[in-house]
Amino acid sequence: MNASFLLFTLLNTGFILLVSPLFMSLIKKVKAYAQGRKGPRLLQNYLDLRKLMQKEVVYSPNSSGIMRIAPYLNLAVLLLASLFVPVVFIPDAPAGIGNIIVFLYLLAIERFFTALCGLDAGSSFGGMGSSRLMSLSAVIEPTMVIAFAALAYVLRTVNFHEMFAITAGSTIPESPTLTLISISLFIIIIVETGRIPVDNPATHLELTMMNEAMILEQSGKNLALIELTHAVKQTILMAILINVLVPWGLVTELTFAGLAVSCLYFLLKASLLAGLIGLFESSIAKMRLFRLPSFYMMAFFFSALTILMEVFA
Amino acid sequence: MISSFIANPAFLEDIIRILFVFVLITAAFTLSTRNIASLLTVYAVQSLLMVLIAIFLYLIEGNKTLIAIAALTLVSKVLLIPLFINLIGEKIKISRDLKFNYLEPTASLLVSIGLILLAYVFLSGFFSEFILGKLFFMGAVIGLSLTLMGMLVMFSRRKVITKAIGYLTMENGVLLFGIFVADLPFIIEILIVIDLMILVLLTTILAIGLDSTIEEYHQRLQTLKIWSGREN
Numbered sequence: 001m002n003a004s005f006l007l008f009t010l011l012n013t014g015f016i017l018l019v020s021p022l023f024m025s026l027i028k029k030v031k032a033y034a035q036g037r038k039g040p041r042l043l044q045n046y047l048d049l050r051k052l053m054q055k056e057v058v059y060s061p062n063s064s065g066i067m068r069i070a071p072y073l074n075l076a077v078l079l080l081a082s083l084f085v086p087v088v089f090i091p092d093a094p095a096g097i098g099n100i101i102v103f104l105y106l107l108a109i110e111r112f113f114t115a116l117c118g119l120d121a122g123s124s125f126g127g128m129g130s131s132r133l134m135s136l137s138a139v140i141e142p143t144m145v146i147a148f149a150a151l152a153y154v155l156r157t158v159n160f161h162e163m164f165a166i167t168a169g170s171t172i173p174e175s176p177t178l179t180l181i182s183i184s185l186f187i188i189i190i191v192e193t194g195r196i197p198v199d200n201p202a203t204h205l206e207l208t209m210m211n212e213a214m215i216l217e218q219s220g221k222n223l224a225l226i227e228l229t230h231a232v233k234q235t236i237l238m239a240i241l242i243n244v245l246v247p248w249g250l251v252t253e254l255t256f257a258g259l260a261v262s263c264l265y266f267l268l269k270a271s272l273l274a275g276l277i278g279l280f281e282s283s284i285a286k287m288r289l290f291r292l293p294s295f296y297m298m299a300f301f302f303s304a305l306t307i308l309m310e311v312f313a
Numbered sequence: 314m315i316s317s318f319i320a321n322p323a324f325l326e327d328i329i330r331i332l333f334v335f336v337l338i339t340a341a342f343t344l345s346t347r348n349i350a351s352l353l354t355v356y357a358v359q360s361l362l363m364v365l366i367a368i369f370l371y372l373i374e375g376n377k378t379l380i381a382i383a384a385l386t387l388v389s390k391v392l393l394i395p396l397f398i399n400l401i402g403e404k405i406k407i408s409r410d411l412k413f414n415y416l417e418p419t420a421s422l423l424v425s426i427g428l429i430l431l432a433y434v435f436l437s438g439f440f441s442e443f444i445l446g447k448l449f450f451m452g453a454v455i456g457l458s459l460t461l462m463g464m465l466v467m468f469s470r471r472k473v474i475t476k477a478i479g480y481l482t483m484e485n486g487v488l489l490f491g492i493f494v495a496d497l498p499f500i501i502e503i504l505i506v507i508d509l510m511i512l513v514l515l516t517t518i519l520a521i522g523l524d525s526t527i528e529e530y531h532q533r534l535q536t537l538k539i540w541s542g543r544e545n
Contacts, residue, residue, distance in 0.1 A: 179334055293419060297419045297422050297423070298422070300422075302338075304426050305334075305426070308429055309333075309334065312450070
């Protein structure tokens with residue numbers, strides 16, 4: 001492992017951890033404005049996390065060790081996944097870091113433990129959330145695999161670092177089909193972070209609950225970790241879309257000025273994307289659970305189309 | 314700056330490819346949108362994309378017919394036909410076409426992936442990429458797929474108005490195919506547009522309310538005592 005990669009590990013992970021809660025607040029703020037409310041302060045999520053960190057954790061007497069380790073494990077897995085998606089600069093990574101297939105499995109591990117966590121306390125709500133998550137994952141995972149396969153096919157590599165190096169080096173989108181694939185990636189962000197129309201993150205209503213149902217039993221520090229994991233996941237997925245479609249500003253060399261430019265550009269682009277997500281969420285209604293596969297099918301259609309278009313071109 | 318971009322064929326070809334992608338996106342929306350007003354907007358956008366494709370192709374090829382086709386499409390398909398259907402749609406209160414025959418939107422999207430593949434395989438049997446050039450071959454494939462997807466819309470939608478939009482989408486596909494492969498004479502393009510106008514007119518008159526399905530239409534004719542359906 002070289003020094004540049006070590007530095008990347010610290011900087012990239014630190015930066016993503018630092019800015020993730022901000023984007024969550026930003027989406028809330030945009031949604032609030034769309035509804036004619038003022039909404040929470042931009043720093044509110046940080047304050048919430050601090051408050052939760054200081055609180056005591058309460059475990060259900062029925063819960064097992066899963067409940068205790070899952071929040072730590074999930075955050076660790078997601079932070080490992082964040083190394084796959086460079087936002088500060090593109091380092092000389094050791095083999096395996098940046099591989100799409102490993103990345104998909106890391107996301108799957110996180111989903112698996114979240115579902116287990118929901119089941120662990122034995123409450124009917126948690127079980128319902130887990131069951132919904134798992135049945136919908138069976139539909140969204142093939143879509144995700146196809147979307148990332150299309151990305152790999154277009155850019156001729158299965159490594160995120162190499163992909164971003166290619167896109168960062170070009171002025172217009174590398175291939176016209178990347179426009180198509182960004183639609184799929186956007187749908188994946190919405191689905192994976194449990195936003196409207198898939199799930200409503202703002203309510204605890206039985207009918208709409210999926211992600212919220214699974215974390216209902218969590219409290220204190222563990223809840224803070226889970227919220228943070230969720231925020232990190234959202235930032236990583238947003239970073240993939242940004243680095244594929246509008247990669248300008250991402251540097252491949254490690255310099256102080258370059259780093260500053262990279263971070264600033266990312267912050268700007270991600271804020272815009274967060275605003276877009278907020279607007280998208282405000283503009284449509286929650287879908288019925290059984291309607292959701294057709295929403296995923298859109299992502300599947302565009303990904304399959306991307307591969308076809310590449311074959312024609 | 315801009316003129317140097319316009320003079321660069323590789324850049325123009327890239328733009329046309331991006332437009333192809335958008336054409337397919339509009340086709341996907343035509344298959345799955347339930348709101349009739351947005352369906353019309355999608356159709357107008359699709360026709361506008363045809364106009365842009367024709368203009369960019371003119372910049373590459375310099376064939377004046379393309380400009381004429383672009384102008385004709387702009388006037389008829391982007392402005393007149395959507396406006397006309399919209400006017401009628403406002404008079405007869407309908408806003409959604411919720412019902413689908415045989416295929417739900419999810420299934421139609423899957424089928425249309427198959428159709429695109431079919432178009433590709435079918436056309437590569439006729440012309441190879443080397444005869445036509447890559448861009449033109451792609452245009453032919455997209456044109457044929459759009460025609461087939463329009464047919465799928467006609468097949469899977471219940472209401473007459475959405476079926477008409479399926480037919481109009483098919484015509485857009487034929488136009489695209491014509492621009493890139495067959496080099497249709499301009500007079501035929503004009504005739505097709507006149508046909509379209511008359512088709513839309515007839516559909517509106519005959520359907521006595523665009524919101525009826527074929528079965529309901531029969532019923533309505535009987536109720537209104539226009540045609541009893543039996544020999545007297």
